[in-house]
Amino acid sequence: MTPKKQYEPAQLFQSRLDQILNMKHPLCVLAQKIDWSYFEKAFGKYYSENKGSPGKPIRLLVGLHYLKHTFDESDEGVVMHFIENPYWQYLCGYEYFQHQFPIDPSSMTRWRQRIGEGGVEKLFKELLATAKRSQYLKRSHLNQVNVDTTVQEKAIAFPTDARLYHKMRAALVRAAKGRDLPLRQSYQRLSKQVLAQQGRYAHARQMKRARRMTRQLKTYLGRVYRDIQRKVGEPDPELKHLLEMAERLLAQQRKSKQKLYSIHAPEVECISKGKPHKRYEFGCKVSMVTSSRENWILGVQAIHGNPYDGHTLASALKQVKTLVGWKPRKAHVDLGYRGHGYQGKTEIKVVNYRTMKQETRWVRKWMRRRAAIEPIFGHLKAENRLNRNYLKGVQGDKINALLSACGFNMRKLLRAFLRLGTRANIWPKMNDFLPFIHEGMSPSRKMTTIYL
16 A cells, blocks of 8 residues: 555654754755655555555655665664664654654565665665765766776575585475475485585595585485476476476586576576685676766666676666766776777776876876775675675665665765764764774664764
């Protein structure tokens, strides 16, 4: 059902939030800058008129997602801290202090699935529009942009053959029990024992014995797979998908292409970025565009299929034009983009430090600024939940990448509003807040305390 308007009846003995809060607080300023009616118009189509109970306020759900990725919280954590922080409540549109949880954390998952990647992109677009209206993001910032890719890892265990065989067999056994299929043997107890033994042998560097245990687990999987195939003529779509994954897992070899690395997340890919400390990463590639000045994130895309970096350039620059409304003039990329084949109007500069001396001082300055995108990846992974994605499926990868960029840009806006208040002598110096930060606080709670 369509959400009711966020209205709270006047309370006689309780003060309004705008009367007890500092309205120069960065979160209060941001709450007044964002165009919340944009979300009402954009997401109203996802609700039916006269069916079911009234939906939760759209501003509440949008605000919780902004806060979640700005302060690195889980769905449960952001809902729990919501009732502790009046500034968070004011950002989400409440007039009086709330003492109860606004929603169940699972509602955030269902709402993300409802609006999809396109809806989350609107959240990112509105933050960029807010920065433009506040004159923090200008047309001159798109004269020079940086483009690069990184890996967004998925929340999976390291994919060893033994663990994959064990989990695939367990998934087939669960599916058979749910459909009342009698199996000759489930190998539930034996498989668990063999998996433990394989890990012990591998830890002791007894590799021949470890490989023998792995072959035993593969045999158990093959027996269960063939047993189900014999007893099911036409499997339903879910069981058919599991059987196809089992067949794919049994057939894959060490040098096979399109290997299966996870049972619950079959979309995971193995990507090598040449890092000496982490040779392989399991997830998907993320392409990002940032401004060389001020380091605003202008576009971000999660891309599956492990494409060549140069082939992602055209879609990345097109997304910037769609979200910001301005087209970048020059884009600086690393050597991984050589041979990109881009035919658009944006001038592409491939940064090569060996031939940089041939350029003018002005050009060399912006070519060196290309490296500024690397610490942005670090901040996204350390502070905005890009390091390990817990959202399900291909759509979950795209949503998490966009929300991480929302959290990064929102932090920039909050810092800008904080500096503005400090210049006007409204705020004390930042060091005055440090004694109030407790050692046991999480980084996200420390950040909130600094803003108070």
